[in-house]
Amino acid sequence: MNLTRIAASRDAVGGAALLVIGICVAIYALMHYELGSLNRMGPGMVPVLLGALLAILGGVLVGSSFRNNPGFIDFDLRALFAITMGAVAFALLLETFGLAPAVVCTSLATTIFETRLTWRARLCLAAALAAIAVALFPLALGMHISIARWPL
Amino acid sequence: MDLLANIEAGLLTAIAGYNLFYCFLGVFLGMLIGVVPGIGALAAISMLFPITYHLEPTSALIMLAGIFYGTAYGGSTAAILLNVPGTPSSAIVCLDGYPMAKQGRAGVALFMTTLSSFVAGSIGIVLMMIFSPLIVNAARHFNSAEYFSLMILGLIAASTISSGSTLKAISMVVLGILFGTVGMDMYTGVPRFNFGTLDLMDGLSLVAFAMGLFGMAEVISSIGIVQPGEVRKVSWRSMLPTRSDVSRSILPTLRGTAIGSFFGTLPGTGATIASFMSYALEKRVAKDPSRFGQGAIEGVVAPEAANNAADQTAFIPTMTLGIPGSATMALLLGVLIVHGISPGPLVMVQHPEMFWGLVMSFWIGNVMLVVLNIPLIGIWVRLLQVPYHYLYPAITMFILIGVYSVNRSIFDVWIVLFFGLTGYAIRVLGFPAAPLLLGFVLGPLLEEHFRRAMLLSQGDLMTFVERPVSGVIMAITFLILIWSVRQARSKDREGSLSS
Numbered sequence: 231m232n233l234t235r236i237a238a239s240r241d242a243v244g245g246a247a248l249l250v251i252g253i254c255v256a257i258y259a260l261m262h263y264e265l266g267s268l269n270r271m272g273p274g275m276v277p278v279l280l281g282a283l284l285a286i287l288g289g290v291l292v293g294s295s296f297r298n299n300p301g302f303i304d305f306d307l308r309a310l311f312a313i314t315m316g317a318v319a320f321a322l323l324l325e326t327f328g329l330a331p332a333v334v335c336t337s338l339a340t341t342i343f344e345t346r347l348t349w350r351a352r353l354c355l356a357a358a359l360a361a362i363a364v365a366l367f368p369l370a371l372g373m374h375i376s377i378a379r380w381p382l
Numbered sequence: 383m384d385l386l387a388n389i390e391a392g393l394l395t396a397i398a399g400y401n402l403f404y405c406f407l408g409v410f411l412g413m414l415i416g417v418v419p420g421i422g423a424l425a426a427i428s429m430l431f432p433i434t435y436h437l438e439p440t441s442a443l444i445m446l447a448g449i450f451y452g453t454a455y456g457g458s459t460a461a462i463l464l465n466v467p468g469t470p471s472s473a474i475v476c477l478d479g480y481p482m483a484k485q486g487r488a489g490v491a492l493f494m495t496t497l498s499s500f501v502a503g504s505i506g507i508v509l510m511m512i513f514s515p516l517i518v519n520a521a522r523h524f525n526s527a528e529y530f531s532l533m534i535l536g537l538i539a540a541s542t543i544s545s546g547s548t549l550k551a552i553s554m555v556v557l558g559i560l561f562g563t564v565g566m567d568m569y570t571g572v573p574r575f576n577f578g579t580l581d582l583m584d585g586l587s588l589v590a591f592a593m594g595l596f597g598m599a600e601v602i603s604s605i606g607i608v609q610p611g612e613v614r615k616v617s618w619r620s621m622l623p624t625r626s627d628v629s630r631s632i633l634p635t636l637r638g639t640a641i642g643s644f645f646g647t648l649p650g651t652g653a654t655i656a657s658f659m660s661y662a663l664e665k666r667v668a669k670d671p672s673r674f675g676q677g678a679i680e681g682v683v684a685p686e687a688a689n690n691a692a693d694q695t696a697f698i699p700t701m702t703l704g705i706p707g708s709a710t711m712a713l714l715l716g717v718l719i720v721h722g723i724s725p726g727p728l729v730m731v732q733h734p735e736m737f738w739g740l741v742m743s744f745w746i747g748n749v750m751l752v753v754l755n756i757p758l759i760g761i762w763v764r765l766l767q768v769p770y771h772y773l774y775p776a777i778t779m780f781i782l783i784g785v786y787s788v789n790r791s792i793f794d795v796w797i798v799l800f801f802g803l804t805g806y807a808i809r810v811l812g813f814p815a816a817p818l819l820l821g822f823v824l825g826p827l828l829e830e831h832f833r834r835a836m837l838l839s840q841g842d843l844m845t846f847v848e849r850p851v852s853g854v855i856m857a858i859t860f861l862i863l864i865w866s867v868r869q870a871r872s873k874d875r876e877g878s879l880s881s
Contacts, residue, residue, distance in 0.1 A: 240810075263574060276832070312605075314803065321792050
């Protein structure tokens, strides 16, 4: 496994993210939606309250993170990239090229960094998954989706 | 007898052909998914959620519930044979189950866990049949203030009692509620946080949210980790327990059931904590605690009984009050909401055939599990040898197609990716994902009841404390919060002393 490591406090990073999200949500809701009164709340009241609460919780997390050792943040950049590419390929290809090409590309994209599989095994896996998907969704479950098409 | 009539009607619903089929499908898939490490009940239920749109709500509930309690059976198989828990609630079974397998007693361990799971599950179901009508009766006079307080209690309890930092869990609940506000405001019709797109008018899709958070994020974080080990063969003859195995298992099974039934009903605790507690109890009451960890049968059957009982009693607060104790239960409530049934005590009154049909399907499902689990062990053994690098592209594919198929919307595919990445970030940063889903599902209900309670009380926040039932619930919530803060303080002090 190849983990990427960053020397930073998980609580500080997470807390800061929540702080920013909370402030943005509260300000956006204040600007766009009516607050109303406690008696008759407008659409903005609950989001503003929650945004403020989230910002406070995030702030407390950041504050308390200074008392502990910062530690490390470990994540698997390759897995992140491979699965993201798989989903992007699926989203872009499905409605233009059909189910089978989308599944083949998704499978190839998700296994792109897979050292445990040979190229041949990857192609076989992609073909097998496409066959399963076609047999299951359009054929067995009757989903309305084209199996393969050429839009150009 | 009212109860008998209900049971009869429920049994008729449960054995109706299609419901029987979906019950079978549910428990079979549950077992399968429980065996495979790396996908839990939550991921499985969110992956199959799209199918339930085409089903009757009763069949949908029966199937998803079957997956839920089926995973508890399958999870122990992987724990015993591989030393890898198929589900978190089976983690503790590894401690004595795997040593038993190494001594060549895997068959006995599997047989006895199946048996104790069945006994515990059955007792859990009986408790549900007895207590649900009582709770519903009490809850009939609740109004919005009580519902709001109960949901707050559920959310706070779920955030504090489960492992990890309370602060992080509560912040995830709040974030989840915020995600729940996306879409049309139910009182004024104003679209919120839709940034001009029509795709967000109805809010974020629960399926995309749950599949991203649990399915996709789980795939990303397991790619490099899950490695299948060596699996032993299990023969029929090796399953026969000795007389001492049986007599040693009876009391631990009953104690495990008691612990599991109690913790199952509490919001936020559930099967995992119950299984750990019952293991600890068995170790304490044992005459010779040193046998634990060396393949003691008590250490296998008690936690399995606890997690199966907890899985059944977890349905009590979910079905009677509409308050899910765990993220999985929240998804089951999602099924009701999708079919236009609002969760709460009225479910049992207005849809008795659904409630009792579900309860009776538990019996049928548990019998099916016992009958299926033992003959299928050979297949599970083979399945455990499939390497994860063949599984994860398949899981990814099923997630993507599943999400797309709900609304036939590419937009939802982008949403699942967004929540997959969010879910992975949350894991990497050490935040719990389950409270996020709980907040998301309960958020809209919470806001609705909050605003209605405020309308009724003319903006007086004291209504939550002044109404007696609501006040008591709020007091309990407050006590739990205080307790968790003190707990965290003392942990902090220990931490600073040791460092």
